[in-house]
Amino acid sequence: MSITSIKVGGFGSAVRSNLVSVSQTNFAWATLLDVRPPERGRRRLHDRLAHALRTAIRDGRLVEGAAVPPSRALAEELGCSRWVVTEAYAQLIAEGYLSAQVGSATRVSWTPDTAPPQPHARHAPARPPTRYDLAPGLPDLRAFPRRRWADAVRAVTGSALHDDLGLPDPAGHAVLRTTIAQYLRRSRGADAHVASVAVCAGITDGLVRACRALRAEGITDLAVEDPGWGRLRDAATSAGLRAHPVPVDHDGLRVDDLVHTPARAVIVGAAHQFPTCTVLSPARRARLVRWAREVDGFLIEDDYDAEFRYDRHPIAVMQGMDPSRVFLLGSVSKTLSPALGLGWLVAPAAMTSALRAANLVAVAPPVLDQLALATFIDRGWYDAHLRAARRRFRARRDLLVRTLGAQVPEGRVAGTAAGLHILLHLPDGTDTRAAVQAAAATGLRLADLDDYRAKRSTENALVLGYGNISDTEIPPAVTLLREALRPAIPRSRPDAH
Structure with a gap:
């Protein structure tokens, strides 16, 4: 009898595909068993079947708790006697790979996770879980406003227009862009308008888009704060710009050191620099704007957590000082949760066309999430959350x-x-x-x-x-x-x- 590689399957319409179910109708459905004779020597069929099942279990294709087919059904599938299957099962039961109980299916009782380590395997020491x-x-993930966010999602899911469910605008939904522009004008002193706002997946995404637009305009060098958030530097270099570290002191970015770099753009945390916790001094703010004009360059303002100021009102963004020279980045990652993946980029008016042309494959966050954030802000829930x-x-x-x-x-x-x-x-x-x-x-x-x-x-x-x-x-x-x-x-x- 010639038996080749077969699939265990075809056991009737009652067979279920969930391998970890405890149902008696779960028969290790669609598992590949190779029972071909070896190239050298002869092995009896029940030995080959036992070897194939053992290999499937060791590889994790048959998971712990999965039921193997009834001996009669598998024998019919293989075209062999039932004795062949029962002998193979008995061997694996004796070895601890399978277990059988009267009135119940024969099940896999072994998992690779419980296998003894290989003699020569080296494992990195396990790090204790974070206490x-x-x-x-x-931010405080425990304080995420679950109920109100769910209310916002529920509201927009029921009220969204049919057109809202189509292909999203790469720049973001107009409703959220309008809401963000209004929010930034009243809370951050920004000069933001619907046409200048783009919705993105967060500050890193917004920075990559801005850097691509700068690269398309011929700017190849960018200054970054040192110390600073490494992901911002990596994002800039991934967009094709060369990053030049510039020191930060107690007054923020040392603007005078910019003249020693070929940079025509700079990323700056003006309201609250990470990680030094400094605020860019008024004199350096003015000097930085003058520098951008002198080199015909741009500022990229990272406004990542500026809503949280405890000794006074938050300082207004630099973007309002010269909207033609400043990109403004923001997100809800530090105010709500990074899991939402929602942020914004406010671009100089003259750069909006270059921004879109340089990011033809940019994908906006899901539309319903955008509309939920707009609802969350418009109903005053965002401001209430920030106050608390x-x-x-x-x-x-x-x-x-x-x-x-x-x-x-x-x-x-x-x-x-x-x-x-x-x-x-x-x-x-x-x-x-x-x-x-x-x-x-x-x-x-x-x-x-x-x-x-x-x-x-x-x-x-x-x-x-x-x-x-x-x-x-x-x-x-x-x-x-x-x-x-x-x-x-x-x-x-x-x-x-």
């Missing part, structure tokens, strides 16, 4: 600063009372990288300031985020931080304790 998150980058978030983050920042002062007196908190992170300066010689690694081993996430620099510095500081951690978690998190810093901070005297 406390003091790394920057996330500001109160919560201000109290949380104060708690973190107080706790650090009590438990880490060697540290010095720096930066404006704004945003979702602080900068903790540490004594000279502190091994911040070792502290971050030691903290990770205890389940505490931290960030080293050097991780955001173009090259390592002698300045020792940690970037501590307080967006995605609860108030009750801050004291134990700082206790772990203190323990991680203990061996990393140099002792002032040999007998110091």
